[in-house]
Amino acid sequence: MTQSQTPKDEELRAKLIEDTGSPEEAERLVPVVRRLQSWSAPKPGPTATVKLIARLEAELPARNPQLLFTDYFSHWSLLLLRAQLRVVRGEIWLASALVMALGLLVTLAMVSTTGGGLLVLVAPLVAAVGVAFIYGPDVDPALEIELATPVPPRLVLLARLALVFGFNLVMGLAVSVILSLVSAEVAFWPLVSTWLAPMSFLSMLAFLLTVFTTNSFTSAMVSLLLWAFQSMRQIHGFDEAVWFIPDFMAASARPWLWALALLLAALALWLGGREERWLLRRENI
């Protein structure tokens, strides 16, 4: 069998190997396919294509812009989330799950004396520390690849934020369900509304700090410190020492916390998407 060195023939051999699973058989079939290719097909003239298009346009369905959102954007959102799932550090999921499980056990043990109080302190902190590690040179070494993708950096950040915050939210809800089922003293919705606003605020604060300082560790430490003060505020005897910290657990603080959380998230996303910031990060790497 004649061995041709042209790339086209190499391509054909590779194709035949893929089809037959045998290099020897592929080699025997190369002349067969070469001969097949001598049978070419006619091409439609430009007028034929224009006529066909005109004929088809008459059959075009009525416009339905709703489909664009439901099919196109939902698909891309899912793809983006799936891609970011691989990028976010595995330790975040594990550490968050472990701490929440531990929090659940301790809260269960002390539920008669503290209600769901411990969960209210644990859930925001776990979420904030997780969110602190979604950005920064330590977290994201594949910056060059990221910059080469057509997805805007802000969208990448938002996807990661949604993943990590969403994960912690689901875990917090699951723990709250368990607590409300196990203990008659704990009601589901009041418990959730107590930790949800502080959790959103603290997470978005950690997010902004991470983007601003490009240092996840600093962000996590600041969140930890702030939450330590907040926890002290809840303990009788220590509350006077931290009088300067507002009570995040109070129902009156919730609207403010939500508003601040939104503001911080928007600021972080704006900051995180700026090109010069990405260039700065590249220099850091």
Add this chain to the structure above:
Amino acid sequence: MIDEVWLSGIKWRAARASKRGQRSLALPTDEQLALRVQQGHASELAVLVERHHSPLLGFLYRMTGGDRALAEDLTQEAFLRALRAIGQYRYPRPFKPWLYAIATNLARDHYKRAETRYTAHADAAPDDDSAMDMADPDTPLPEEAWLAGSEARHVAAMVKMLPDHQREALILRYYQNLSLNEIAGALDVPVGTVKSRLSLGLRRLREMMELEQ
């Protein structure tokens, strides 16, 4: 107007990406275009037809054993069926196998309906026009054209002698250059079945070519 904005948006993003030294964005995919056609956008329909008219005509031409007039009718019918069924297309399912599935079914239906007529024409040779097309792009000498035409007629006759399912797989693979997965999607069979049809079809063709010699 919206179409223009959409297309210019794609071009703008491509230019921006290129300016930044990033990977340039490709033209809209078949799937994106099909989604826009679902919404009734005429400009995307035109792009899709321009992309697939010639390959689909080639596919049906070979499926019909070289009957150009029939292939042209079936091609138009295939596009019409695809357009009428566009609401059933689910983004981001690959568009090409979906379109070729419609065309394959159309060819099968045609021969089921006109089996008697098909038998009567079974010995028909491919059109002389196509025989002229297949050779060198430069104008061939009359004897070269005749030889090439003769070769094409032989090949067409051999392909025609293959069982339908082997012929379909073979044409999709070696003339239309579809991947194994795309063929599996178009014929609605597993990839393993596609491979076995291709192997058997090629072996049979080789035997025929050996006998011919």
